[in-house]
Amino acid sequence: MSSGEKENGVSFEEAMDKLEKIVAKLENGDVPLEKAIELFQEGMSLSHLCGQKLEQVERKIETLLEENGSFVKKPFQPVTDEREN
Template sequence: MTTDKPELSFEEAMDKLEEIVGRLETGDVPLEQAIELFQQGMELSQLCTLKLDQVERRIEMLIDENGSLSRKPFLQQLEEGEQG
């Protein structure tokens, strides 16, 4: 997000994103406001993605330090675990 406000935590960004989605789903938002909310939602989504990427890299570094890092990216391992 390109504001001078302090950066949100992942949880705060997700809460705000859920709030925006809820408002947009009601359909009671004027078009101009809906576009603004959509833009804010996209920025929050990007922030969440960046934070998740950072966490993934940190986890992979920690695992690598212990000598047991798999060749697969961490998130891919999680997705495969959910399927099985």
């Protein structure tokens, strides 16, 4: 089973926890080069997985807004930073 297949069954929180531990190990600098490369690859996979999970959640989020006395479902629109434009 590849690391990608193993990670598909983990929750967002579990993936983030694993990713934080990997980052801490890599930042510490006491990891042999080959192990660091393995950790980096696993971290990239976890990062991608977390990004996918966030995108799935974002697509599911709907906000209820009151319009003319009734509630209407509207797709979630993330707030953008105007400084980016």
